[in-house]
Amino acid sequence: MLEFYIDRNQSNKYSLRLLNEVEKATGLLSSFPYLGKISDNGQTRVIVKDKFLIFYEVYSNAIAILSFWDGRQDVSKRIDH
Template identity: 50%
Template sequence: MVKKEIVWSSFAKLQLENVLEYYFIRNESPTYSLKLLDEVEDLLNTLSSSELIGRLTSNKITRVISMKVYLIFYEVKDNQIEIVSFWDNRQNIKNRKVK
């Protein structure tokens, strides 16, 4: 299978940045944030060649894949995969928005 380009929506990018910044400040070190970023990149590398590994959400367009306590919501386009949300499951579900 051909690898698809991964693109991030501005909303998803902001969510990821907020999580990374939170752990950087909380831990007073970039170690965990960098480890988390590596794990995200590894998962997205797999996703780019296996786009259907996530389960379909109720809207039948968006897919979701779990990564520990995080959910990555994405949509498959013609030649790319768009990350539409990066959700920390420990947050209040009422705050969750997917695009």
């Protein structure tokens, strides 16, 4: 993820800050996996971190991060929604 955003944004500083925020959010999810709002499909959850939406699913022994989405874009354009 870090390499993708460094290449995309041409900014190490922003990309590292983004990674730090994502790590905080995923750490919070490890303690509170049902924190996110449940989506229309009844299984996928979403939390908002700054401008980004983190889509994930909770399993008995794991949390799967499905995607990160820039909240400024139309969420209906997500491929896996």
